[in-house]
Amino acid sequence: DSGVTQTPKHLITATGQRVTLRCSPRSGDLSVYWYQQSLDQGLQFLIQYYNGEERAKGNILERFSAQQFPDLHSELNLSSLELGDSALYFCASSVVSSGGANEQFFGPGTRLTVL
């Protein structure tokens, strides 16, 4: 158990819908990262938040957005869903930045299926 929790575990929805994925980082971790894992693209970095502020963006679509709340939990919002958005979405957390030496702790993921 990494200490990172993600809900829901599974999500099945239809094209055009909007969903929200939730992540609670490990106690004390200020950074939250979102990654997407699909069969054709592998594991891809989407976005990072640090203590409530956006820190970095990766290959995140404009239809996707995220935020980190004062209690440090984070939500990833996916809208106008397409079949190709079906994937595993992982959240990871880490402590304060230390020049690249931090390990990231990953949650169990949310499996999104768009029908």
Added chain:
Amino acid sequence: DAKTTQPNSMESNEEEPVHLPCNHSTISGTDYIHWYRQLPSQGPEYVIHGLTSNVNNRMASLAIAEDRKSSTLILHRATLRDAAVYYCIPSGLLGGSEKLVFGKGMKLTVNP
């Protein structure tokens, strides 16, 4: 982002040592070398990381070449639980972020 090259797959026998190689010839001088693994149906799991010197922890050892262009993850006694996809990831503080850029990884099969 530094490019990495790993074999697509490797096989090992249970209770034998296994050496997982990685080439990262374009690594920057300040990047750490991280190894993560992903067991089936789970999220990635941190294994080990290092900068220049060899590193040991309870899971594995990391041997880093003197020129830092390659590294080897060493599992001293492979177990069935070590069967996973292993990712070698050079990572540093790029633009204030320590994001991980995953490649295709290497699938390790452990035979009983």
